[in-house]
Amino acid sequence: MEVVIVQNAAAGGELIADSIAGLLRRKPDALLGVATGSTPLPIYQALTAKVRSGEVDASRARIAQLDEYVGLPAGHPESYRSVVLREVVEPLGLSESSFIGPDGAAEDVQAACEAYDRALAEAGGVDLQLLGIGTDGHIGFNEPCSSLASRTRIKTLTRQTREDNARFFDSPEEVPHHVITQGIGTILEARHLVLLATGEGKAEAIAQAVEGPVAALVPASALQLHPHATVVVDEAAASRL
Ligand code: GLP
Numbered sequence: 001m002e003v004v005i006v007q008n009a010a011a012g013g014e015l016i017a018d019s020i021a022g023l024l025r026r027k028p029d030a031l032l033g034v035a036t037g038s039t040p041l042p043i044y045q046a047l048t049a050k051v052r053s054g055e056v057d058a059s060r061a062r063i064a065q066l067d068e069y070v071g072l073p074a075g076h077p078e079s080y081r082s083v084v085l086r087e088v089v090e091p092l093g094l095s096e097s098s099f100i101g102p103d104g105a106a107e108d109v110q111a112a113c114e115a116y117d118r119a120l121a122e123a124g125g126v127d128l129q130l131l132g133i134g135t136d137g138h139i140g141f142n143e144p145c146s147s148l149a150s151r152t153r154i155k156t157l158t159r160q161t162r163e164d165n166a167r168f169f170d171s172p173e174e175v176p177h178h179v180i181t182q183g184i185g186t187i188l189e190a191r192h193l194v195l196l197a198t199g200e201g202k203a204e205a206i207a208q209a210v211e212g213p214v215a216a217l218v219p220a221s222a223l224q225l226h227p228h229a230t231v232v233v234d235e236a237a238a239s240r241l
Contacts, residue, residue: 001210001223001224001226001229001230001231002229002230002231003210003230003231003233003238003241004230004231004232004233005233005234005235005238006232006233006234006235007234007235008198008234008235009039009042009198009199009234010042010046011234012042012043012196012198012232012233012234013040013041013042013043013044013045013046013196014042014046015232016043016046016130016194016196016232017043017046017047017049017050019128019194019230020032020043020047020128021047021050021055021056023127023128023192024056024057024058024061025056027127028057028059028060028061029060029061029062030061030062030127030128031062031063031064031120031123031124031125031126031127032061032062032063032064032126032127032128032130033064033065033066033126033128033129033130033182033187033190034063034064034065034066034084034088034130035066035130035131035132035140036066036067036080036083036084036087036132037132039132039133039196039197039198040130040132040196041087043130043196044087044088044091047092048091048092051091051092051093058092058093058094059093059094061092061094061098062098062099062100062123063084063088063089063092063094063098063099063100064099064100064101064120064123064126065080065081065084065099065100065101065102066080066129066130066131066140066181066182066187067080067102067140067141067179067180067181067182068080068081068101068102068103068104068179068180068181069104069176069178069179070104070109070154070176070178070179070180071104071105071176071178072104072105072176073105074105078168078169079104080101080104081101081104084099084101085099100116100119100120100123101116102116102152102180102182103115103116103180104179104180109154109178109180110153110154112180113151113152113153113154113180114152116152116180116182117151117152117182117186120152120182120186120189125189125190125191126189126190126191127190127191127192128190128191128192128193128194129187129190129192129193129194130194130195130196131187131193131194131195131196131220131223132195132196132197133195133197133202133205133206133209133220134160134161134164134205135160135164135201135202135204135205136158136160136161136205137205137208137209137217137218137219137220137221138161138219138220139184139187139195139219139220139222139223140181140182140184140187141155141157141161141179141180141181142155142181142183142184142187142219143155143156143157143158143161143219144158144216144217144218144219145216145217146183146184146216146219147183147184147185147216148184148185148188148214148216148219148222148225149183149184149185150183150184150185150186151183151185151186152180152181152182152183152186153180153181153183154178154179154180155178155179155180155181156177156178157175157176157177157178157179162175162177184219184222187222188222188225188226191228192228192229192230193223193226193228193229193230194229194230194232195209195220195223195229195230195231195232196232196233197231197232197233197234197237198233198234198236198237199234199236199237200236200237200239202233202236202237203236203237203238203239203240204240205218205220206220206231206233206237206238206240206241207240207241208220208221209221209223209224209231210224210231210241211241
Protein backbone atom coordinates (compact mmCIF):
# COMPACT_ATOMS: atom_id res chain seq x y z
CA MET A 1 0.00 0.00 0.00
CA GLU A 2 1.30 3.42 -0.94
CA VAL A 3 0.51 6.31 1.43
CA VAL A 4 0.81 9.85 0.08
CA ILE A 5 0.55 12.80 2.45
CA VAL A 6 -0.60 16.05 0.86
CA GLN A 7 -1.02 19.49 2.37
CA ASN A 8 -4.77 19.80 2.02
CA ALA A 9 -7.94 18.47 0.36
CA ALA A 10 -7.45 20.51 -2.82
CA ALA A 11 -3.95 19.08 -3.31
CA GLY A 12 -5.32 15.57 -2.78
CA GLY A 13 -8.05 16.21 -5.35
CA GLU A 14 -5.54 17.50 -7.87
CA LEU A 15 -3.17 14.56 -7.36
CA ILE A 16 -5.92 11.97 -7.82
CA ALA A 17 -7.43 13.81 -10.80
CA ASP A 18 -3.96 13.64 -12.40
CA SER A 19 -3.92 9.90 -11.85
CA ILE A 20 -7.39 9.53 -13.43
CA ALA A 21 -6.30 11.70 -16.36
CA GLY A 22 -3.29 9.41 -16.88
CA LEU A 23 -5.57 6.37 -16.83
CA LEU A 24 -7.91 7.94 -19.41
CA ARG A 25 -4.98 8.68 -21.71
CA ARG A 26 -3.91 5.02 -21.56
CA LYS A 27 -7.46 3.66 -21.65
CA PRO A 28 -10.05 6.19 -22.89
CA ASP A 29 -13.03 3.97 -22.03
CA ALA A 30 -11.79 3.15 -18.50
CA LEU A 31 -14.42 2.24 -15.91
CA LEU A 32 -14.03 4.68 -13.03
CA GLY A 33 -15.60 3.65 -9.73
CA VAL A 34 -16.76 6.70 -7.83
CA ALA A 35 -17.59 7.32 -4.18
CA THR A 36 -19.97 9.82 -2.64
CA GLY A 37 -19.67 11.94 0.51
CA SER A 38 -17.90 15.29 0.82
CA THR A 39 -14.32 14.04 0.59
CA PRO A 40 -14.10 13.15 -3.14
CA LEU A 41 -15.67 16.43 -4.35
CA PRO A 42 -12.25 18.13 -4.88
CA ILE A 43 -11.31 15.18 -7.13
CA TYR A 44 -14.40 15.65 -9.30
CA GLN A 45 -13.85 19.42 -9.46
CA ALA A 46 -10.19 19.02 -10.47
CA LEU A 47 -11.05 16.38 -13.07
CA THR A 48 -13.87 18.50 -14.50
CA ALA A 49 -11.45 21.44 -14.84
CA LYS A 50 -9.00 19.21 -16.75
CA VAL A 51 -11.75 18.04 -19.10
CA ARG A 52 -13.07 21.57 -19.70
CA SER A 53 -9.58 22.92 -20.44
CA GLY A 54 -8.97 20.11 -22.94
CA GLU A 55 -6.12 18.63 -20.87
CA VAL A 56 -7.84 15.25 -20.93
CA ASP A 57 -10.63 13.70 -22.99
CA ALA A 58 -13.15 11.90 -20.79
CA SER A 59 -15.82 11.50 -23.46
CA ARG A 60 -15.50 7.70 -23.52
CA ALA A 61 -15.10 7.24 -19.75
CA ARG A 62 -17.57 5.02 -17.94
CA ILE A 63 -18.68 5.56 -14.36
CA ALA A 64 -19.68 2.95 -11.75
CA GLN A 65 -21.33 3.68 -8.44
CA LEU A 66 -20.04 2.23 -5.16
CA ASP A 67 -23.18 2.09 -3.05
CA GLU A 68 -26.75 3.34 -2.72
CA TYR A 69 -29.48 3.97 -0.20
CA VAL A 70 -32.41 1.56 -0.25
CA GLY A 71 -35.93 2.92 -0.51
CA LEU A 72 -35.42 6.57 -1.43
CA PRO A 73 -37.95 7.63 -4.07
CA ALA A 74 -36.58 7.72 -7.63
CA GLY A 75 -34.90 11.04 -8.30
CA HIS A 76 -34.47 11.92 -4.60
CA PRO A 77 -31.66 14.54 -4.62
CA GLU A 78 -29.65 12.59 -2.01
CA SER A 79 -29.90 9.17 -3.63
CA TYR A 80 -26.35 8.32 -4.60
CA ARG A 81 -27.48 7.91 -8.19
CA SER A 82 -28.62 11.57 -8.18
CA VAL A 83 -25.40 12.66 -6.45
CA VAL A 84 -23.15 10.85 -8.93
CA LEU A 85 -25.12 12.20 -11.90
CA ARG A 86 -24.92 15.74 -10.47
CA GLU A 87 -21.30 15.72 -9.25
CA VAL A 88 -19.57 13.49 -11.80
CA VAL A 89 -21.54 12.42 -14.88
CA GLU A 90 -23.01 15.81 -15.86
CA PRO A 91 -19.91 17.97 -15.11
CA LEU A 92 -17.76 15.59 -17.18
CA GLY A 93 -20.21 15.96 -20.06
CA LEU A 94 -21.14 12.27 -20.03
CA SER A 95 -24.59 10.82 -20.63
CA GLU A 96 -26.51 8.57 -18.25
CA SER A 97 -25.78 5.62 -20.54
CA SER A 98 -22.10 5.76 -19.48
CA PHE A 99 -23.13 5.13 -15.88
CA ILE A 100 -23.95 1.95 -13.95
CA GLY A 101 -25.18 1.65 -10.39
CA PRO A 102 -27.20 -0.59 -8.10
CA ASP A 103 -30.99 -0.15 -8.10
CA GLY A 104 -31.90 1.01 -4.59
CA ALA A 105 -35.58 1.19 -5.50
CA ALA A 106 -35.82 -2.44 -6.70
CA GLU A 107 -38.58 -4.60 -5.24
CA ASP A 108 -36.18 -7.53 -5.04
CA VAL A 109 -33.09 -5.93 -3.50
CA GLN A 110 -31.13 -9.18 -3.36
CA ALA A 111 -31.64 -9.71 -7.10
CA ALA A 112 -30.60 -6.08 -7.73
CA CYS A 113 -27.35 -6.70 -5.80
CA GLU A 114 -26.53 -9.81 -7.80
CA ALA A 115 -27.42 -8.01 -11.04
CA TYR A 116 -25.02 -5.20 -10.14
CA ASP A 117 -22.08 -7.54 -9.49
CA ARG A 118 -22.82 -9.13 -12.89
CA ALA A 119 -22.99 -5.69 -14.56
CA LEU A 120 -19.59 -4.76 -13.12
CA ALA A 121 -18.06 -7.97 -14.41
CA GLU A 122 -19.70 -7.58 -17.84
CA ALA A 123 -18.31 -4.03 -18.03
CA GLY A 124 -14.83 -5.55 -17.71
CA GLY A 125 -14.28 -4.66 -14.05
CA VAL A 126 -13.42 -1.35 -12.42
CA ASP A 127 -10.10 0.15 -13.51
CA LEU A 128 -9.76 2.70 -10.72
CA GLN A 129 -12.01 2.72 -7.65
CA LEU A 130 -12.18 5.90 -5.61
CA LEU A 131 -12.97 5.45 -1.94
CA GLY A 132 -13.62 7.62 1.06
CA ILE A 133 -13.57 6.30 4.61
CA GLY A 134 -16.16 6.51 7.35
CA THR A 135 -15.18 7.63 10.84
CA ASP A 136 -15.61 3.99 11.89
CA GLY A 137 -13.33 2.77 9.10
CA HIS A 138 -16.06 1.74 6.65
CA ILE A 139 -15.58 1.78 2.88
CA GLY A 140 -18.60 2.06 0.62
CA PHE A 141 -21.24 1.13 3.16
CA ASN A 142 -19.35 -1.90 4.49
CA GLU A 143 -19.74 -1.26 8.17
CA PRO A 144 -17.38 -2.79 10.78
CA CYS A 145 -17.60 -6.61 10.88
CA SER A 146 -18.38 -6.88 7.16
CA SER A 147 -16.81 -9.97 5.66
CA LEU A 148 -13.60 -9.16 3.82
CA ALA A 149 -14.84 -11.45 1.02
CA SER A 150 -18.34 -9.91 0.81
CA ARG A 151 -20.12 -9.27 -2.48
CA THR A 152 -22.61 -6.54 -3.31
CA ARG A 153 -25.47 -6.90 -0.82
CA ILE A 154 -27.91 -5.12 1.46
CA LYS A 155 -26.55 -3.73 4.74
CA THR A 156 -28.02 -1.97 7.76
CA LEU A 157 -26.33 1.30 8.68
CA THR A 158 -24.92 1.82 12.15
CA ARG A 159 -26.24 4.69 14.23
CA GLN A 160 -22.91 6.49 13.81
CA THR A 161 -23.03 6.37 10.01
CA ARG A 162 -26.66 7.55 9.97
CA GLU A 163 -25.64 10.46 12.21
CA ASP A 164 -22.59 11.22 10.04
CA ASN A 165 -24.77 11.32 6.92
CA ALA A 166 -27.71 13.21 8.46
CA ARG A 167 -26.22 16.51 7.28
CA PHE A 168 -27.30 15.69 3.73
CA PHE A 169 -30.98 15.30 4.71
CA ASP A 170 -33.61 17.71 6.05
CA SER A 171 -33.93 15.71 9.28
CA PRO A 172 -31.92 12.82 10.83
CA GLU A 173 -34.96 10.49 10.65
CA GLU A 174 -34.93 10.79 6.86
CA VAL A 175 -31.59 8.93 6.56
CA PRO A 176 -32.44 5.45 5.28
CA HIS A 177 -31.61 2.48 7.53
CA HIS A 178 -30.69 0.17 4.66
CA VAL A 179 -28.26 0.44 1.78
CA ILE A 180 -26.80 -1.56 -1.08
CA THR A 181 -23.03 -1.60 -1.15
CA GLN A 182 -20.38 -3.24 -3.25
CA GLY A 183 -18.88 -5.83 -0.93
CA ILE A 184 -15.29 -5.64 0.25
CA GLY A 185 -14.52 -8.60 -2.02
CA THR A 186 -16.14 -6.74 -4.92
CA ILE A 187 -14.15 -3.56 -4.18
CA LEU A 188 -10.89 -5.53 -4.00
CA GLU A 189 -11.44 -6.69 -7.60
CA ALA A 190 -10.85 -3.18 -8.95
CA ARG A 191 -7.44 -2.89 -10.61
CA HIS A 192 -6.40 0.19 -8.61
CA LEU A 193 -7.90 1.42 -5.32
CA VAL A 194 -7.47 5.08 -4.38
CA LEU A 195 -8.71 6.18 -0.97
CA LEU A 196 -8.80 9.86 -0.05
CA ALA A 197 -9.23 11.00 3.55
CA THR A 198 -9.09 14.56 4.80
CA GLY A 199 -9.50 16.18 8.19
CA GLU A 200 -8.75 15.29 11.80
CA GLY A 201 -12.03 13.36 12.08
CA LYS A 202 -10.60 10.62 9.84
CA ALA A 203 -7.18 10.38 11.57
CA GLU A 204 -8.02 7.44 13.86
CA ALA A 205 -9.75 5.44 11.10
CA ILE A 206 -6.74 6.03 8.81
CA ALA A 207 -4.24 4.97 11.48
CA GLN A 208 -6.14 1.72 12.02
CA ALA A 209 -6.64 1.06 8.30
CA VAL A 210 -3.01 1.70 7.37
CA GLU A 211 -1.05 0.55 10.42
CA GLY A 212 -3.45 -1.76 12.25
CA PRO A 213 -4.08 -5.44 11.54
CA VAL A 214 -6.25 -6.47 8.58
CA ALA A 215 -9.56 -6.99 10.34
CA ALA A 216 -13.26 -7.02 9.55
CA LEU A 217 -13.66 -4.52 12.41
CA VAL A 218 -11.89 -1.95 10.20
CA PRO A 219 -13.14 -2.57 6.65
CA ALA A 220 -10.65 -0.13 5.09
CA SER A 221 -7.78 -2.29 6.41
CA ALA A 222 -8.67 -4.66 3.54
CA LEU A 223 -6.76 -2.28 1.26
CA GLN A 224 -3.58 -3.80 2.76
CA LEU A 225 -4.49 -6.99 0.86
CA HIS A 226 -4.64 -5.25 -2.53
CA PRO A 227 -1.61 -5.25 -4.83
CA HIS A 228 -2.23 -1.68 -6.04
CA ALA A 229 -3.77 0.51 -3.35
CA THR A 230 -3.03 4.20 -2.82
CA VAL A 231 -4.10 6.11 0.29
CA VAL A 232 -3.99 9.89 -0.06
CA VAL A 233 -4.30 11.81 3.20
CA ASP A 234 -3.98 15.43 4.16
CA GLU A 235 -1.81 16.37 7.13
CA ALA A 236 -4.76 16.31 9.56
CA ALA A 237 -5.93 12.84 8.50
CA ALA A 238 -2.29 11.64 8.69
CA SER A 239 -1.80 13.04 12.19
CA ARG A 240 -2.00 9.65 13.97
CA LEU A 241 0.20 7.72 11.56
C1 GLP B 1 -20.70 7.40 3.17
C2 GLP B 1 -20.34 6.74 1.85
C3 GLP B 1 -18.86 6.41 1.80
C4 GLP B 1 -18.03 7.62 2.20
C5 GLP B 1 -18.41 8.04 3.60
C6 GLP B 1 -17.59 9.20 4.11
O1 GLP B 1 -20.84 6.48 4.18
N1 GLP B 1 -21.09 5.54 1.65
O2 GLP B 1 -18.52 5.98 0.49
O3 GLP B 1 -16.67 7.30 2.14
O4 GLP B 1 -19.78 8.40 3.58
O5 GLP B 1 -18.14 10.41 3.66
P1 GLP B 1 -17.42 11.80 3.79
O6 GLP B 1 -16.40 11.83 2.73
O7 GLP B 1 -18.50 12.81 3.54
O8 GLP B 1 -16.85 11.88 5.14
